[in-house]
Amino acid sequence: MRLHLLALLAKEPAHGYELKQALEQTFGSAYPSPNIGQIYVTLGRLEKDGLVRAVDVEQSNRPNKKVYYLTAKGREVLEIWVDEPTEGPRVRDEFFMKLVLAPLTGIADRMALISRQRRHYLSLMSDLNELLSRTPPADRVATLLIEGAMLHLQADLDWLERCQEDLA
Amino acid sequence: MNAVVRTVNLVKIYQDGAVPVPAVRGVDLQVQPGEFVAVMGPSGSGKSTLVHMLGGLDTRTSGEIWLDGKRVDTLSESAWALLRRKKIGFVFQFFNLVANMTVGDNVELPALLSGASPKVARRRRESLLAALNLTDRADAAPAQLSGGEQQRVALARALANEPALLLADEPTGNLDSRNTRDVLRLLGDVHKDGQTIVMVTHDARVASLADRVVSLFDGEIVDDGRITRRRTGTAGEVIDLR
Incomplete structure (x- = not known):
């Protein structure tokens, strides 16, 4: 999930719910819908590792929302992921x-x-x-x-x- | 209601060489009207031999074959030919189309032979060709078609006489995924309309359309059961995108 979110954030900054929607729109009903809680937990870890940064955006009559964007370190990690060959599928053994x-x-x-x-x-x-x-x-x-x-x-x-x- | 197909202790032993080779060893099979049965198993397990015997294309060594309540394993070759025209559609892995007839006529002929009026036969031809995306190939000769197209013509031809029983031996052996999709759709549709089907296949997509899967091993039925439909899944149950 970490790298999927980095890839989406490389396109444009977004908040957690937007990322969930982007994954759903991209993969359609063929793939299980991502859990919003898991997305927030993952974003928190990415922030801790310095791969994304969050800015609070004020909203009228609502709590602030956090918009995440990719850091230079995050982009580096993403590029390494893209450039590496990917392990083959796990055989169900x-x-x-x-x-x-x-x-x-x-x-x-x-x-x-x-x-x-x-x-x-x-x-x-x-x-x-x-x-x-x-x-x-x-x-x-x-x-x-x-x-x-x-x-x-x-x-x-x-x-x-x-x-x-x-x-x- | 009579079973469309019933075999009793059906046996086939090939006697070509010095050593007799048993291909089918005592198969008891019943297929009810409207049922779609997939026959699976490793090569050499007797699948093709079984289906060929059901269509009268191979003789049995011992045992009985009943079609639509009538015993048929004792029929002469000419009586079999007549029965096939009326009641059986057959799709082979290799298409066996008539080379010097157009695609359309290949499909229309079995309907005419089974006694349909020219008008009915023509209508049947047109609806089958349309269902398999072959309408604009109707005037072509079979040799001008790709393997996938020829296979679809063979399926259309097998269905043209509205057979009581459709027999098929690896009918999607030559199809790419797009062609397979058309064939799957048509098979699903005719099955929904009550077509009885017995089909040998390795193709899991086709087999999964069946109500029931019969597994052969070494000439014997080792498993016979229904395929459960769950309708809950996503591709994520098979592919986990990490």
């Missing part, structure tokens, strides 16, 4: 551990584990299909995010099939 270890204890059958997991993935995929059909194609960011999730799930299913061929 919890199921694989189950698949390898559970049968050793005699409490589970591999074929049953694989079948249940396959149905779970298909159920997730069915959700994504539905989400995609509700997403206007013009919403490129949300569409690509859903398609990315679908491709990951397809890989999970293909891997499941390989496990079935070799382990079951």
Whole structure:
């Protein structure tokens, strides 16, 4: 979340709620809405680390609001993040551990584990299909995010099939 | 109500070489009217053989096949051909379109063969081509089309006779994601209208449209259950943007 907020602040200064809205507008309904409390906590930490600075803006009849802007140090950190190669996705390995270890204890059958997991993935995929059909194609960011999730799930299913061929 | 498909201890053993190779080993499967069943499993698990037998494209070694309450595994080849025209639509991984007919005629022909009037067949052709974004390709020859377009034509053709049963073997094997979207939409629509579908697929997007997934392994059904719909998720359940 830290770097997402720095990136948004590099565009223009904003207060916490504006940042929440900007994230929601960018990623659409395809991504869980960020928690406003978490945004304020993160902004507080960024301020403490000197990456952003806050100025109080007076509002009539309301408490002052804090508008945050990026510092030179914040921009440096952001640039390093952008320039670095990004680690690949974490493979969801919890199921694989189950698949390898559970049968050793005699409490589970591999074929049953694989079948249940396959149905779970298909159920997730069915959700994504539905989400995609509700997403206007013009919403490129949300569409690509859903398609990315679908491709990951397809890989999970293909891997499941390989496990079935070799382990079951 | 009769099951659209019912098999009883269905077995297929290939006897090509010296050693008999069992492909399907005792499958009992029932598909109810309007059901969409995805058949999944590793290659060599017997999926294609099973679906080919259901369409009469491969003979069984033993066991029974019933379609719409009628026993069909004992039919002659010509009786099968007649039954397919009337009741079955088939989509293959390779499209098997008639090369010297236009795209439109490829789609219209099965409707005519099944006994539809020319007017009805024409209407069916036009609505299917439109649903698959192929209207402006109607006068082209199949060879002028991309793989994805040919696959969509093959699906339109399989649906042209309004079959009691749609059988498909990897129908999205050649489609990119945009083409897949059209095919998914049409499959979803015809299924909603009550089309019974049995489909072999590796494509999780297609399989997830099904009501039920049947998993084969080594020629046997190892899992048969419904796909639950949750309608709660976001892509965030699969991709965590950190």
